[in-house]
Amino acid sequence: RRGRQAARRSLRAPHRRPHSMMNADGSQDSRARRSLRFTWLAAWQVLTQAVNITTGILITRLLPKQEFAWLAIGNSAVASFSTLTEGGGGLGIQSLGTRLWQDAPRFRSLLATALAFRWKLCLLAALASLPLPLWLLLRNHASFGTSALLLAACALGFPAILGAGILGAALKLQGRFREALGTDLLAAVARLLLVGAAAAALWLDAITAALIASLMFVMQNRLLWRSAGSLVHDPAGISREHQEGLNRQLRALLPNGLFQILQGHLCVWLLSFTTNVSTVADYSALNRLGS
Numbered sequence: 001r002r003g004r005q006a007a008r009r010s011l012r013a014p015h016r017r018p019h020s021m022m023n024a025d026g027s028q029d030s031r032a033r034r035s036l037r038f039t040w041l042a043a044w045q046v047l048t049q050a051v052n053i054t055t056g057i058l059i060t061r062l063l064p065k066q067e068f069a070w071l072a073i074g075n076s077a078v079a080s081f082s083t084l085t086e087g088g089g090g091l092g093i094q095s096l097g098t099r100l101w102q103d104a105p106r107f108r109s110l111l112a113t114a115l116a117f118r119w120k121l122c123l124l125a126a127l128a129s130l131p132l133p134l135w136l137l138l139r140n141h142a143s144f145g146t147s148a149l150l151l152a153a154c155a156l157g158f159p160a161i162l163g164a165g166i167l168g169a170a171l172k173l174q175g176r177f178r179e180a181l182g183t184d185l186l187a188a189v190a191r192l193l194l195v196g197a198a199a200a201a202l203w204l205d206a207i208t209a210a211l212i213a214s215l216m217f218v219m220q221n222r223l224l225w226r227s228a229g230s231l232v233h234d235p236a237g238i239s240r241e242h243q244e245g246l247n248r249q250l251r252a253l254l255p256n257g258l259f260q261i262l263q264g265h266l267c268v269w270l271l272s273f274t275t276n277v278s279t280v281a282d283y284s285a286l287n288r289l290g291s
């Protein structure tokens with residue numbers, strides 16, 4: 001009788017899994033979620049790159065050779081600016097922010113310092129990156145008005161490029177990759193649509209293409225400001241310590257940045273100086289397709 005009662009109690013009692021098995025299942029679920037998240041983020045980046053490649057091929061096919069050569073020279077100014085400002089922008093925030101992102105007041109102070117410093121950095125980097133492309137445009141039969149408008153269209157996005165780098169790095173440090181990468185995709189799709197609309201309206205030239213690219217950077221910067229509002233709208237003091245840290249990052253990355261600029265644009269500059277716009281356009285198109 002006692003045996004039958006014990007058997008009935010064991011049947012009524014809930015079946016409990018061993019603690020080690022529950023821990024194993026939990027760790028497997030956690031790994032599966034991380035793998036799924038990584039896959040989605042990778043797919044997001046691949047899609048963004050595919051949209052950018054499509055836009056580049058569209059511009060390459062539709063612009064006349066002379067216009068495309070001028071655009072390539074103008075884009076060298078944008079790339080030089082981005083490289084020169086990395087230490088005070090995204091890379092600087094990533095380097096200094098890895099030690100501060102869990103300390104909310106100090107992290108907000110770092111962002112406030114970088115955002116306040118970006119205007120001075122924009123001016124200095126623009127003065128360093130614009131004169132040579134201006135001279136090369138004039139040498140390649142672009143009028144002074146066309147050269148000035150093209151470089152002004154490129155420079156319009158300079159503050160947005162630096163601001164987007166700072167805010168995107170801040171979001172990634174907090175693990176908000178979806179918001180950071182989502183703005184990249186939205187901006188890339190908007191650029192593709194605007195280029196297509198300009199081509200359909202027969203308005204696509206070097207200045208229009210450069211202006212669309214700058215508008216894409218401005219749009220991306222505004223979206224990032226909305227996503228990172230809790231970080232940048234909360235008033236925080238500008239720190240001299242963080243300013244000195246950003247200056248150190250700029251000085252440390254400057255030699256490598258100059259090397260990257262020469263490596264990436266020396267051929268375009270030499271061809272612009274020694275040959276004609278047709279050769280510059282052919283090289284830039286092949287380089288775009290190859291990259």
